[in-house]
Amino acid sequence: MITSINYNEMKVMKILMLLVVLIAASFGQQATAQTAERTPLTAEERAQKWTDWMKKELTLTAEQEPKVHAINVKYADQMDDIKGEEGDRRSKFKEARETDKAKDEELKAVLTPEQFTKYTEKKQERRQKMRENRKRGG
Numbered sequence: 001m002i003t004s005i006n007y008n009e010m011k012v013m014k015i016l017m018l019l020v021v022l023i024a025a026s027f028g029q030q031a032t033a034q035t036a037e038r039t040p041l042t043a044e045e046r047a048q049k050w051t052d053w054m055k056k057e058l059t060l061t062a063e064q065e066p067k068v069h070a071i072n073v074k075y076a077d078q079m080d081d082i083k084g085e086e087g088d089r090r091s092k093f094k095e096a097r098e099t100d101k102a103k104d105e106e107l108k109a110v111l112t113p114e115q116f117t118k119y120t121e122k123k124q125e126r127r128q129k130m131r132e133n134r135k136r137g138g
Helices: 005-035 044-056 064-084 089-110 114-137
Strands: none
Touching: 005 114, 044 064, 044 114, 089 114
């Protein structure tokens, strides 16, 4: 059964609807602004982040750090080249995987066996988290 709505109730409903629309628009604008603010890191910046992470997680020595950094820069540059190439996703993915394997081989020569094992474990954990985030839509 529908009852009649008086003028004041109608006014309150309009105000509430307007508030809902404004709040929704605000959230949408905020999400867009956050996405726009994320600028991709350069190869050098990504390499530095990886080196810093490896220094902390793997306890790199003073001798290992510059070697690891050079390897990280080399392969970050190669990954940028792969991303910029023409071609289908599958071939790029295959090339990126091969590049990642080559990087691991170079790192294996610089890291101790214990460090390399920990590196591969942590790398696998990161991949798993990325997969879970993709499944959740994040």
